[in-house]
Amino acid sequence: MENINHLYWRAGFGLDLQEWQDKKNWSIQKAVDHLFAQAKQHSQQTISQDATAGIQPNMSDEQKAEARKRERRLVVLQSVDWIKRMASSDESPLLEKMSLFWHGHFACQSKNATLANNQLNTIRQHALGNFKDLVLAIARDPSMIRFLNNQQNKKLKPNENFARELMELFTIGRGNYTEQDIKEAARAFTGWSSNFKGEFIFRPGIHDYGRKTFFGKSGRFDGTDIIDMILEKRATADFIVTKIYRYFVNENVDVGIIADLSRQFYDSSYDIGALMRVIFTSDWFYTKQNRGTKIKSPVELMAGMLKSLDVDFENELALAFLQKSLGQSLFNPPNVAGWPGNKNWVDNSTLLMRLNLPAYLFHSKEVNFKLKEEFEARQKNKVTRRLMAKVDLSQIYTLVKGKALQEQLDLLSQYLFAQQPSLSIPLFERITRGKTEEETIKIQLIGLLSLPEYQMC
Amino acid sequence: MQKSALASTSIMIPAFLKAYQPQQLQNSRSGKVLVVVQFSGGNDGLNTIVPFRNDIYYQNRPSLGINANDVVQVSDQLGFNPALQALQSLYDDGLMSIINNVGYPNPDRSHFRSMDIWHTASDSSEYLSTGWLGRYLDSNCQGCEAAHGALELDDGLSLALKGAERKGYAMSDPGQLKKRTSNPLLKHLAKQTHHHEEENVAYLYKTLANTYSSADYLFEQSKVYRSTTAYPTTAFGKHLKQIAELISADTDTRIYYLSLSGFDTHANQKNQQERLLKQYAEGMKAFVNDLKKNDLLDDTLIMTFSEFGRRVKQNASRGTDHGTANNLFLIGGDIKRPGFYNEGPDLRNLDKGDLIYKVDFRNVYATILDKWLGSQPHTILNKSFRSMDFI
Numbered sequence: 001m002e003n004i005n006h007l008y009w010r011a012g013f014g015l016d017l018q019e020w021q022d023k024k025n026w027s028i029q030k031a032v033d034h035l036f037a038q039a040k041q042h043s044q045q046t047i048s049q050d051a052t053a054g055i056q057p058n059m060s061d062e063q064k065a066e067a068r069k070r071e072r073r074l075v076v077l078q079s080v081d082w083i084k085r086m087a088s089s090d091e092s093p094l095l096e097k098m099s100l101f102w103h104g105h106f107a108c109q110s111k112n113a114t115l116a117n118n119q120l121n122t123i124r125q126h127a128l129g130n131f132k133d134l135v136l137a138i139a140r141d142p143s144m145i146r147f148l149n150n151q152q153n154k155k156l157k158p159n160e161n162f163a164r165e166l167m168e169l170f171t172i173g174r175g176n177y178t179e180q181d182i183k184e185a186a187r188a189f190t191g192w193s194s195n196f197k198g199e200f201i202f203r204p205g206i207h208d209y210g211r212k213t214f215f216g217k218s219g220r221f222d223g224t225d226i227i228d229m230i231l232e233k234r235a236t237a238d239f240i241v242t243k244i245y246r247y248f249v250n251e252n253v254d255v256g257i258i259a260d261l262s263r264q265f266y267d268s269s270y271d272i273g274a275l276m277r278v279i280f281t282s283d284w285f286y287t288k289q290n291r292g293t294k295i296k297s298p299v300e301l302m303a304g305m306l307k308s309l310d311v312d313f314e315n316e317l318a319l320a321f322l323q324k325s326l327g328q329s330l331f332n333p334p335n336v337a338g339w340p341g342n343k344n345w346v347d348n349s350t351l352l353m354r355l356n357l358p359a360y361l362f363h364s365k366e367v368n369f370k371l372k373e374e375f376e377a378r379q380k381n382k383v384t385r386r387l388m389a390k391v392d393l394s395q396i397y398t399l400v401k402g403k404a405l406q407e408q409l410d411l412l413s414q415y416l417f418a419q420q421p422s423l424s425i426p427l428f429e430r431i432t433r434g435k436t437e438e439e440t441i442k443i444q445l446i447g448l449l450s451l452p453e454y455q456m457c
Numbered sequence: 458m459q460k461s462a463l464a465s466t467s468i469m470i471p472a473f474l475k476a477y478q479p480q481q482l483q484n485s486r487s488g489k490v491l492v493v494v495q496f497s498g499g500n501d502g503l504n505t506i507v508p509f510r511n512d513i514y515y516q517n518r519p520s521l522g523i524n525a526n527d528v529v530q531v532s533d534q535l536g537f538n539p540a541l542q543a544l545q546s547l548y549d550d551g552l553m554s555i556i557n558n559v560g561y562p563n564p565d566r567s568h569f570r571s572m573d574i575w576h577t578a579s580d581s582s583e584y585l586s587t588g589w590l591g592r593y594l595d596s597n598c599q600g601c602e603a604a605h606g607a608l609e610l611d612d613g614l615s616l617a618l619k620g621a622e623r624k625g626y627a628m629s630d631p632g633q634l635k636k637r638t639s640n641p642l643l644k645h646l647a648k649q650t651h652h653h654e655e656e657n658v659a660y661l662y663k664t665l666a667n668t669y670s671s672a673d674y675l676f677e678q679s680k681v682y683r684s685t686t687a688y689p690t691t692a693f694g695k696h697l698k699q700i701a702e703l704i705s706a707d708t709d710t711r712i713y714y715l716s717l718s719g720f721d722t723h724a725n726q727k728n729q730q731e732r733l734l735k736q737y738a739e740g741m742k743a744f745v746n747d748l749k750k751n752d753l754l755d756d757t758l759i760m761t762f763s764e765f766g767r768r769v770k771q772n773a774s775r776g777t778d779h780g781t782a783n784n785l786f787l788i789g790g791d792i793k794r795p796g797f798y799n800e801g802p803d804l805r806n807l808d809k810g811d812l813i814y815k816v817d818f819r820n821v822y823a824t825i826l827d828k829w830l831g832s833q834p835h836t837i838l839n840k841s842f843r844s845m846d847f848i
Contacts, residue, residue, distance in 0.1 A: 061724075061774060109569075164582070295657050325613060334616075335573060337584040343660055344586060347614045348604060348668040349627040351661065352637050359640055368633055369612045373718035375498050375568035431642070450642050452661035 001414065003028055006291050009418035009457035010248055011035055011280055012093025013086050013303040016310075017395045020415055032280045036273065038092040039128055045085060047078065047117045056196060074113035079330035080319045082120070083299060087306035098127040098276070100299065101247055103330070106138045106170060107338035108147045110331045115143035115198050131240060131270035132231050135171060139223055142194035148336070151193050155208040158186040163226075165336050171230045173239040177215070184212040189223040237266035241275070248279060250290050251342050257284060292419025292456045295342045298326035300457065301354065305449070308416055310395070311361060314388035321384050322357075324371050326350050358449040360387045362442065397441055405429060408441065413448055421453035489829050490704055490753075492713045493590075493617070494737070494761040498721030499568065501730060502766035502783035502812075503802065506535050506555060513769075513804035521726060521771040535801045540731040543738035547745055551795035552754075553788050554847040558802055559821065560782035560814025564765065567779075568721070571764040576617040578819050578838050589822055590712055591620030592837045593830060598711070604667035605675055607712035608703075610696035618714060625714065626671055630699070631679035638672040674708075681706035686750075688743045689736045693717045697740045701747040704757065711830065720763060724774035737761075741788060754790030758829050758848065761786040762818070768810050782814035785821060787847050794847045820845055 001024045008015050008023075012035070015023065023031060059067060086096045102123045110116035119141050126134035138144050139162075145151060148162040163185035167177050191207030194200055212221045215229050230236055241262040245253060265275050279285055296304065302322055305311060313319065323329045327350055333339055346354075359365040370383045399415070400408040409428055413420050428447060432440040448454060508514050509525040510533075528536035531548045535557075547553050563581035565571045577585035587595070590607055598606070607618050607625035612633075618625030628634045638644065646662075647669035653659035682705040688694035696715045703710060717737060722729050741759070748754040766783030782802070802812050823834035823842035835841045 293655055293657055295661070327613075334586075335570065335584045337586070340586040342657060343621075344619070346661065346664055347619065347624040347627065348664065348671070349613050351664050351668060352643075355643050355665070356637065356640055365640075366636065368636065370629065372611065372613055372615075372716070373497060375572075375718070376721050377718075427645070447642055450640070450646075452646070452658060452665060455661060456655075456658060 001025060002291075002420065003286050004031055005414075005418050006286060007031055007035075007280060008093065009304070010097075010285075010294075011276075012097050013300060014307050014418070014457075015415075016089055016307050017399065017415065019089060021399075024414075028281060028286075032277060035092075035094040035280075036128070036277065039095040039098075039273075042092045042095045042124060044121050045081065045117060045124075047074075047114055068111070071112050075110060075116050075331050076320045077316070078113050078116055079323060079332075080316050082330055083303050083319050083323075084306065086299070086303035089307075094276075095124060095127055098272075099123050101244070102127055102134065104247075104333065104338040105243060106144065107333040107336050108141075108144050108331075109333065110143045110147070112143070112198065115146075116331045118198070119143045126272075128273040128276065129271075131265075131272055132227065134272070135166075135227050135231070136224060138170070139166065139189070139227065140192065140200045142198050142200055145192060145194050145200070150189060153186060153190050153192070154206040155187075155190050158183070158190060158208070160186040162186070162189055166227075167230065169337055171227075171239065172233060172236045176233065176235045176239075181214055184214045184221075185226045187212050188214070188221045188226045192223055231270060234262070234266050237262045237270070240270075241265050244275065244279075247341070248276075249285060250293055254284070257282075292417075292453070294457050295345055296455055296457050297339065297341060297345060298323060298328040298350075299330060301326070301357075301455065304457070305357070305361075309361075310392040312390045312392070314390070318387045318389065321369075321371070321387070322353075325353050325369055325384075354455055355450050355452065358446040361389045361391055362446050364388065393442060393445070396445065397438065400441055401437060405432065405440070405444075409444055409448075412441075412444055416448055417454065418457040419453070421451060423448075488711070488756070488831070490711060490713070490757045491825060491829060492700060492757065492759040493715070494759060495615075495714070495716040496720050496733075496737075496761065496763035497568075497572070497716050497718035498763070499571075499765045499767055499779055500720040500733075500763040500783065501722060501726060501777050501780075502763075503769065504726070504730060504777075505538050505541070505734065506557065506784045506801070507538060508534060508801045508804065509536050510534050511801075511804055517770040517804070519771070521775060521777070532797060535797055538731065538734055540734035541738040543735075543742040547742065547788060548796070552745060552790065552792060553786060554792045554794050554796065554798050556785045556787070556798040556816055556821065556845075556847070557800060558782045558812060558815035559762070559785040559818050560765070560812075561817050561819070562814075564781040564811070564814065566765060566781070568764060573616060575762065575764055575818060576615060578822055586616075586619075587621050588615065588617035588619050589826075589837060590618050590714070591616075591624055593620075593712075593826060593832055594618075594623035594625065595620035596832055596837055598830065598832055603671060603674070603709060604664075605671040605708075605710050607714065608675075608710045610699060610713065610715040615714060615716075618712075625712070626668075626675075628672075628675060629696075631676045634672050635676050638669055644669065675703070678703055678706045678708045684747050686743045686747045689739050691736055693736055694740050694743075697744045698747075701744050704748065704753055705751045722767070722776045723772065723778060724776040726771075726776040745788065749790070756790070758787060758789040758791070758825065760821070760825065761788070766812060769804060769807060769812065770810055780811045781808070782812040785818070789848075791848060798845075798847055816845075817842065824848060 004024050004026060085091050122137045122141055126137055148165055149159050150162040153159040160182050163182050168174055187208040191203040193203050209220055211218055214221060241258055242253060245258055268274050328339055360367055364386050367384050367386055371381045373381055400411050406425060409423055432443050504523055507523050507528045509528045515522045527539045529539060529542055529545050530536040565581055576588045578589040579585045594607055605626040609615055609618055609625055609627045610629060611627055612629045614625055614627040647665045651662045682702045684698055684702050688698040700713045719733055748757050762785045763783055765779060765781055767777035767780040772778050819838055819842045824844040826832050826834040826837055827844045828848050
């Protein structure tokens, strides 16, 4: 059963009560098969209301500022939608988790909701497919093109930003190419652009058709050729597999395992799905040193809580507030290197927010948190007073009512935690003394969710 | 037990209040204190330190340029925006060193990128996930072992204060912090001595314990000294006052960090910028007076910066757009080169309408790390940057 929890927290966002009761005694093979089967049936995420293709050329300065503000808000709503989708039992947890990983890997600040949504759907399409297809799709993605300035990458005046990040962060990693390679690669990507409708277009007029020398080979390469040549190097497989391992297994790498996985990944022509299947069905994935060792990212924490607790926020923007105050805003990573993860998520401010979350949700305890001001804003941010939420505990009550305290605690912690913590029974006895059964169960829940161990998966 | 402060400062805490120090290992704040003031949004340097004798300035800013008659003419060529009037006495007393043309190679004109570059002290094309002050904390700095060794006056912590192992502490207000730490279950957990084999869980418990012990300590410290000086009644003013009180209470915090935002003046710049600069100047004046009163100014250095300056030519909306190099202020009782450290902006040789930097901000950081905080700049900045002589 603990294996199932571990799997679903790493390959997804945990389990809701129904799912847990159904699957807790499944074999790993069955669970993995099911996860992959669900992933095949995914639907496209749709854009929330009022989407436009963004800033149009004939807008006045004022209209542009208004449009920017509207777009920012839509992107925020899109991010809230996505978190809800991660928590939904109607969607594929594996696909959403994998998309979240790639979203952090191909880190991109999207200022336009339509483009952000398109990029995310593009990622979903290839998240468990072929890595080469994924890279190519991202290189042609309008939001990425704009973020990494490839619009400005022209023959005779190349802009190296995209080529540099493509190699340094998205594929092969530092130390495997020269500055000259970057310059030449930049030339190959000239003309890869987007139009005002937010679609990819190739502008032949600004494309450099000349001969380039890249990785020692010469030819009239274009972007597709460059990507082919980068993936021809085993170093690319090493780089990607290492990143995947550090995210899904353990931030401390096992050199031998990574070498094996990398070889398989390369030999399979970069089949991501196959790689993930191997990871999730390997014995080493389930060893003690890999369980409960990852600090949940803010989004994993939120999606997980939504999933296991049936929370209904009165104000949708609560999930936007939490993204910001915990340090992870979807569609808005700090920079193109994405989110470092683990200890980087935690300081006194974010830790208090995380550990107080149950009290904020269940007791409407005052939050009184003022976010840092946006750089462009003229008005001050408001203080967030409370997170108004309703939590429906009826299913959980049904699960544990009538049982002794110790048994209730056991059941609840088996359900909620990726890795069951050791609990102080006397502590829970003390805080539930004299309370009604309903209150007792609620107190146990809040107590468990407030433990630092709940932050781990 | 508290170690005694060095003889260079005299701390005016009534003896009976010392009994409130919690039982914990802590050093007295002996030695220097750094206060970092961040202007968020890209403050327009040219209208802050005005080159009022330079025709090119007025040619580029027909309506936005500040009249020479209005400029506080503290020197021959350069003067203050009138909103900075309150700084004049500080300037005249030799408490200010103003460095012009501070920036970095290949400047980035995006708020996030440029602010990150200033926070992490990276090159323009590098992405670091730790801040320069966070790395200072990582370097096992003397006297900053406590979680509150570096304190940011805000609800959230900036990248500048995030190290790999150690981080600064975010507190906008001691009363708020006390409420955030009032959860009895968390209080209980924080006091446990946990033994964890797993590294990340151990990190969480350690952070929790430190969060609580620092919260208690800071709350007590905030009650020790009440300033009677008048500060601006804004959040910025309150934060400055809080810092003055904590310093005066001999709190063992070495670094304070606070922000003033709203400087992104693309449109209708004049009033917006004036409002902010006035708040800043009056706040600084009150702050300096407070520290002087308690004989703490010699041990305090205030660095004020912004993530970039703005373009020389005004735009069509009575404002200015993102630019590059900017001025940087150092204020304190131990300034060795008061006044203008270097020449004003060169408006003749611009880079596509933007100022060209002359001083890399990392030289400023190196100087502070080396001479003020007594640490090794090249390990913290990952490169060698020569120290300057403003301190």
